[in-house]
Amino acid sequence: MSRTESKTWGVMAEFESVDGILHAAAEVRKAGFTRWDCYTPVPVHGLDEVMGVRPTRLPWIILIMGAVGIGAAQLMQHWMNGVDYPFNISGKPLISWPSAIPVTFEMMVLFAAFTAFFAMWIANDLPRWFHPLHHKPRFARATNDRFFVAIEARDPQFDEQRTADFLRGLHSGSVETVEMPAGSKKMPTGLARALVVMSCAALIPPAMIYNARHEPSGDPPINLVPDMDDQAKFRPQGETPVFADGRMSRPSVEGSIARGELREDTAYWTGMQGEIFIAKVPSSVKVTPELIDRGEQRYGIYCAPCHDHTGSGNGTVHQAAVLLAELGKATWTQPTSLHDERVRGLPDGDIYNTIRVGKTTMPGYGSQIPAADRWAIVLYVRALQASRQQ
Amino acid sequence: MVSSGSGMFSPERTKQAELEGLIAPPLVRGRDDFAYLTETVCGVAEAKRPPKAWYVIFGCGLLLLGTLLTMIVHLVVTGVGVWGNNQPVAWAWPIVNFVFWVGIGHAGTLISAILFLFRQGWRTAINRFAEAMTIFAVICAGMFPAIHVGRIWVVYWLFPIPNQMNMWPNFRSPLLWDVFAVSTYFSVSLLFWYMGMVPDLATLRDRAVTKMRRFWYGLFSLGWTGSNRQWHRYERTYLILAALATPLVLSVHSVVSFDFAVAQLPGWHTTIFPPYFVAGAIFSGFAMVLSLAIPARALFGFKDIITERHVELMCKIIMATGMMVGYAYAMEFFMAWYSGNRYEGFTFVNRASGPYWWAYWIMVSCNVISPQIFWWKKARSNMILVFIVSIFVNIGMWFERFVITVTSLNRDFLPSSWGYFSPTIVDILTFAGSFGLFLTFFMLFCRYLPQVAIAEIKNVTPHAHGGAH
Numbered sequence: 001m002s003r004t005e006s007k008t009w010g011v012m013a014e015f016e017s018v019d020g021i022l023h024a025a026a027e028v029r030k031a032g033f034t035r036w037d038c039y040t041p042v043p044v045h046g047l048d049e050v051m052g053v054r055p056t057r058l059p060w061i062i063l064i065m066g067a068v069g070i071g072a073a074q075l076m077q078h079w080m081n082g083v084d085y086p087f088n089i090s091g092k093p094l095i096s097w098p099s100a101i102p103v104t105f106e107m108m109v110l111f112a113a114f115t116a117f118f119a120m121w122i123a124n125d126l127p128r129w130f131h132p133l134h135h136k137p138r139f140a141r142a143t144n145d146r147f148f149v150a151i152e153a154r155d156p157q158f159d160e161q162r163t164a165d166f167l168r169g170l171h172s173g174s175v176e177t178v179e180m181p182a183g184s185k186k187m188p189t190g191l192a193r194a195l196v197v198m199s200c201a202a203l204i205p206p207a208m209i210y211n212a213r214h215e216p217s218g219d220p221p222i223n224l225v226p227d228m229d230d231q232a233k234f235r236p237q238g239e240t241p242v243f244a245d246g247r248m249s250r251p252s253v254e255g256s257i258a259r260g261e262l263r264e265d266t267a268y269w270t271g272m273q274g275e276i277f278i279a280k281v282p283s284s285v286k287v288t289p290e291l292i293d294r295g296e297q298r299y300g301i302y303c304a305p306c307h308d309h310t311g312s313g314n315g316t317v318h319q320a321a322v323l324l325a326e327l328g329k330a331t332w333t334q335p336t337s338l339h340d341e342r343v344r345g346l347p348d349g350d351i352y353n354t355i356r357v358g359k360t361t362m363p364g365y366g367s368q369i370p371a372a373d374r375w376a377i378v379l380y381v382r383a384l385q386a387s388r389q390q
Numbered sequence: 391m392v393s394s395g396s397g398m399f400s401p402e403r404t405k406q407a408e409l410e411g412l413i414a415p416p417l418v419r420g421r422d423d424f425a426y427l428t429e430t431v432c433g434v435a436e437a438k439r440p441p442k443a444w445y446v447i448f449g450c451g452l453l454l455l456g457t458l459l460t461m462i463v464h465l466v467v468t469g470v471g472v473w474g475n476n477q478p479v480a481w482a483w484p485i486v487n488f489v490f491w492v493g494i495g496h497a498g499t500l501i502s503a504i505l506f507l508f509r510q511g512w513r514t515a516i517n518r519f520a521e522a523m524t525i526f527a528v529i530c531a532g533m534f535p536a537i538h539v540g541r542i543w544v545v546y547w548l549f550p551i552p553n554q555m556n557m558w559p560n561f562r563s564p565l566l567w568d569v570f571a572v573s574t575y576f577s578v579s580l581l582f583w584y585m586g587m588v589p590d591l592a593t594l595r596d597r598a599v600t601k602m603r604r605f606w607y608g609l610f611s612l613g614w615t616g617s618n619r620q621w622h623r624y625e626r627t628y629l630i631l632a633a634l635a636t637p638l639v640l641s642v643h644s645v646v647s648f649d650f651a652v653a654q655l656p657g658w659h660t661t662i663f664p665p666y667f668v669a670g671a672i673f674s675g676f677a678m679v680l681s682l683a684i685p686a687r688a689l690f691g692f693k694d695i696i697t698e699r700h701v702e703l704m705c706k707i708i709m710a711t712g713m714m715v716g717y718a719y720a721m722e723f724f725m726a727w728y729s730g731n732r733y734e735g736f737t738f739v740n741r742a743s744g745p746y747w748w749a750y751w752i753m754v755s756c757n758v759i760s761p762q763i764f765w766w767k768k769a770r771s772n773m774i775l776v777f778i779v780s781i782f783v784n785i786g787m788w789f790e791r792f793v794i795t796v797t798s799l800n801r802d803f804l805p806s807s808w809g810y811f812s813p814t815i816v817d818i819l820t821f822a823g824s825f826g827l828f829l830t831f832f833m834l835f836c837r838y839l840p841q842v843a844i845a846e847i848k849n850v851t852p853h854a855h856g857g858a859h
Contacts, residue, residue, distance in 0.1 A: 043625050056622060058630075120585075
């Protein structure tokens with residue numbers, strides 16, 4: 001506990017009124033001191049001018065940080081709602097600034113206010129643990145009803161005796177020397193250690209989060225309140241006493257078609273059973289004279305232009321195309337005759353499939369001709385083939 | 391700002407001139423020297439025991455706070471079904487209470503910031519008080535949406551914090567604007583309040599006789615010395631904070647009104663809402679300041695600092711803002727008729743004569759009719775009457791939010807979905823409990839912190855100005 005000899009911090013003088021401090025400040029400034037200040041219970045108006053305190057630059061810092069707040073708010077909102085997780089709200093543009101105004105305003109105020117608050121304390125060299133003046137009992141009245149001038153020892157003109165005499169000459173109520181108590185300027189060691197430990201400990205959670213976000217893990221997510229994980233509800237394959245058969249899953253109502261079940265009859269919809277074309281029209285198609293008549297009519301619309309009404313492959317389109325091909329203006333392959341031995345031997349499913357998706361140069365007609373009509377056309381083609389055979 | 395008449399006339403003539411309204415009475419009555427003001431304000435925090443009434447109010451506050459915590463635990467464990475909220479009135483008391491408290495929270499910053507910018511010297515007597523009220527009222531307000539979300543443990547989803555779902559909040563929602571507005575308002579008000587208090591905490595530190603006081607006041611006064619270079623930056627910053635807080639006050643209640651106005655519901659979807667809400671907030675905030683200041687000035691001996699003149703000025707503001715909200719009520723009816731919108735028209739007829747007619751007329755009598763008594767100076771100087779009217783205004787403003795929220799929702803477009811909202815006992819006890827939260831904080835503030843801005847009140851006396859004598 002060795003205390004080094006106390007050094008002088010400066011000299012302070014007490015005044016009773018605003019007039020006293022204004023006069024003293026003017027004199028101290030005139031005497032050419034630079035390291036000095038007035039200490040008052042209220043902000044004394046006019047003292048800044050008398051002391052020659054230059055306007056603080058804090059407003060500019062606050063202005064800049066307010067502008068940073070505006071930029072940060074706009075970037076944050078546009079990035080979060082327009083880029084990283086696009087939010088479509090009533091089809092409005094993903095990035096548009098008007099709806100971002102309220103949050104932008106609030107963040108401007110937030111940034112500027114926090115800057116104002118913290119920058120002011122930093123500029124004032126506060127908070128501080130200790131000030132030599134606070135060790136003078138008389139100085140306690142500086143926050144109550146007395147006004148003080150203190151000239152610091154680091155002022156080049158400072159001389160303990162002469163400066164004190166100078167202050168006495170200003171009609172001060174009392175002039176005292178202020179010592180710098182040794183060793184008290186430092187932060188207590190215990191507190192410093194605690195701060196270091198706490199700062200290190202504060203880094204652990206962000207480090208864990210960083211690690212968790214970059215390392216794949218097979219563990220289930222941590223859910224502190226798993227209230228949504230275990231809910232009273234019906235699950236597939238579950239049991240329940242509510243229904244006679246004891247099953248949670250209910251069979252569908254007769255005649256209803258569930259989503260995705262509409263085209264389960266693949267033979268009817270694709271003409272195929274597994275990978276193989278079906279030989280005859282599927283059983284779900286009821287073959288009637290009316291259906292064949294329907295097929296004739298549809299054949300006349302969709303097929304005859306190329307394949308001809310007789311099925312010969314000499315339709316009007318073919319005849320026109322041959323002329324163009326002779327003039328060298330088109331390339332053309334004649335439509336297949338439906339009376340070919342090969343075509344006659346095809347299964348019904350293959351003809352159906354050809355109508356649906358097309359074959360070689362023939363395009364698919366699936367989008368124009370509904371499935372029922374395709375089967376009708378298949379039946380009519382068979383009728384055409386049968387008519388040539390006799 | 392400060393009467394300079396005292397030097398020119400004899401005391402009798404000054405008194406006479408004051409009575410005739412020729413000069414404003416001084417802001418501080420009786421002894422106004424610095425030491426006396428310090429003693430008066432600090433004496434409360436330094437007294438061995440507070441007044442007996444303090445124990446009574448603090449005890450009530452603690453009791454209600456306990457009720458509130460019990461109700462919140464009950465709510466969180468059980469779910470929001472313990473409240474009366476249900477279709478069609480899904481927004482009920484929690485939102486009403488939120489808007490009620492956040493409205494009260496507006497007077498503090500208004501008094502501190504706007505009156506400061508307008509150089510209204512009389513604000514210094516009540517600003518600390520009103521700012522503390524703001525902080526605690528905003529805490530009460532913020533609590534309601536937080537517990538209203540249901541799964542309170544994921545309340546952080548309100549904020550743009552990276553989460554495991556890789557989702558962000560929707561910035562086009564007024565509800566999210568509200569999160570930003572209220573949290574910004576709370577933090578800026580807290581900074582403003584605390585910063586204003588630092589020189590006064592230094593005064594308490596320098597007067598401290600016990601080790602505890604020296605440590606705690608010393609810690610929070612940040613080593614303030616009152617150096618003029620510190621005062622210079624401090625005053626500049628205080629002015630800027632006031633300039634920032636002024637539009638902030640107006641923005642916060644505007645954003646709160648967007649919660650309603652941006653919705654399509656008749657009765658909510660009106661452009662008058664932002665100014666109407668702001669006027670209502672100032673109205674209710676001043677009423678609450680009076681409800682607190684009138685007992686406090688009697689209880690803690692601040693009658694020379696918070697004078698009849700202060701009370702009178704606040705009464706005038708209450709009367710003015712009361713007429714503004716009265717105008718808004720009338721204008722809503724006019725617009726409902728003038729727009730020719732049948733749904734809007736129905737909503738307003740339903741408001742005044744439907745199942746909640748009683749709530750509507752409580753609102754009108756408390757907010758529009760009762761402050762009219764302040765036209766008479768006798769009424770403005772009668773502290774008991776002023777206190778009673780301020781309580782009426784508080785009641786009326788709660789009912790205003792109730793009327794806006796519940797009557798618009800209970801009968802909307804589809805008559806088959808109409809319903810009648812009734813609160814449950816949990817609703818009522820939670821709201822009563824929020825007063826416990828407020829009172830507990832406020833009583834602790836009254837006991838341990840400087841209730842009046844000492845440095846600022848000194849500044850409005852003649853002693854703070856050179857060459858005044």
